[in-house]
Amino acid sequence: MSDPGHHTLHSIHKGHVHHGWNNAFPPALTIAPGDSIEFETLDASSGQLNRSSTAADLEKLDLARVNPVTGPVFIDGAKPGDALKVTVLSLRPSGWGWTGNIPGFGLLTDQFPKARLHHWNYDPALLPAMYGPGGRVPLRPFTGTIGVAPAEPGLHSIIPPRNVGGNMDARDIAEGCELYLPIEVEGAIFSVGDTHAAQGDGEVCGTAIESPIDVALKFELVKGANLRMPRYVTRGPVTDHFDKKGYEVTTGIGPDLMAGARMAVSEMIDLLSKRYGYEPIDAYMLCSVCADLRISSIVDVPNWVVSYYFPRIVLE
Template identity: 40%
Template sequence: MGHGLCHRTIHRHQQHLKWSKANAPVLTINSGETLTFDALDGSNGQITKSSSVDALDTFDVNLADPAYGPVYINDAAPGDVLKVEILSLELADWGWTAIMPDFGFLADEFPDPVLKIWDIDPSLPYVKFKDGIHIRKRPFLGIMGVAPGEEGEFSTIPPLETGGNLDCRYLTVGSTLYLPVRTPGALFSCGDGHTAQGDGEICGTAIETTLTATLRFTVCKNQPWVTAPQYQTPPLRELLSQEDVDEDKGEYAAMGIDSDLREASRKAARNLIEWLVSTKDLTRDEAYMLASVAGNLKMVEVVDMPNYAVAMSIPLNLFV
């Protein structure tokens, strides 16, 4: 095949649960080549389309967030940068969101397990949360990363400076991710498909789904400014249809003010949840999950010490 036209696939069994530069590559490619990854969801198949909330009782977090790979890219050396272009992302026909005990941004306030199974209709641009609430599909891979330079094994759950479980909703089709290479061949892996997510992913899960991703890899030399993940997104006009633009109704946001940035963020999340419960006829569990998959945490002010102002917003066009 010609340069850049390679269409090989990384399969579901080719996964690992720890980042390590000692992981043996499952494939070697050249810079400029394209690969497809067939990746199970972040539960690693522990939750299925027919699961009930009981599945959370036996959920083994040690099996969660598998990464698919690693892939060795020829000519990638420590100090280089791996450019990853996201060419296509194909969703499964279902997904899940959960509130898991002892996990999530407000875990102390939501002790009871909840599991929501979503129907993902490929013919629709949105998924239905419940009657009157539609969430636009914006698929992305939660995990994209390269092996750390340090010896040893690292969990795939927290993000690292070499990438990993970034859960960054901007890494959708048309976006490009730049990762600092720390070990020969870079050893790239990815996984943790999402149908949609808000900034913050506050309940701990997005709309988790199995995803088939096609990515292009290019080794970049002499980009010393990339010491942690950086990314570029396409213009919104390339991502949004005219229908999306026409349907924009602005957003509603609740603020949290505190001298601790995490507490300010928790207050903002809590205040948005209370607004959703009070005005949109949702239970607190529903509001927490909706804020996780569609709400956005942002720092609106960080200089007027000692207090930080954080807002959590939600697009009003969800409410149809």
């Protein structure tokens, strides 16, 4: 513990992971507001996959062990109704990751029912990572799962995000970001994991570049904030790693946003397959790590417009 005038950097080893949220989990560490922690993380498979794994290993994945998070951390003085301010100080990537099409999981699971696994070996200095016939994906690491324990007792699945954060897969919770989480239990009970080297907004196949990454975070309290949902502040541009050469954009138009998202992604898969020679399943997985879903129009009843932006820098 640190005194009020001196803030400490702690560390939590990747051995301190848990699966699911539970406000009764004993803390791995107790800290004071203002302290920082470096977390070691496991990949989203909890170490079930490694550099030599195959699609057959992906099919055998124990889904009860996916999305491990490192922690939990008890923050002294945190009370229900406060907000936990988490500043992302740094992310140190490992150089290896994977993207998988997991049967039964993803936006187009009905179209892509078979397991597929792609390994990424990248330069931790954040040069682009290679994919398929000539694709080069710019990397921008972030924390996929980051949150605090819910007030409701018992064990809760880690897969769905919730009002106290968790598996938000929000690409912009990256270095420099300031995240504010609603606190529902004493001590907040914070954990982080599911780190990604790159992802498109939407993470459409269900996985990004799933990669073990060490994360340094600073913790502060905002007393009586009474947030209903997480909010965050970015410290600069959020798409400049993709913007350099412009975008290919497909759309889905109709009365249902989910159907529109599915159509926009299907159209992009069709474009990439026909123009660049990707297998449709590989185009789908590539989209998941670099292309962004956007709601372009949601007021012109009865039809809404969903657009899908694929960065041309990946293919040029």
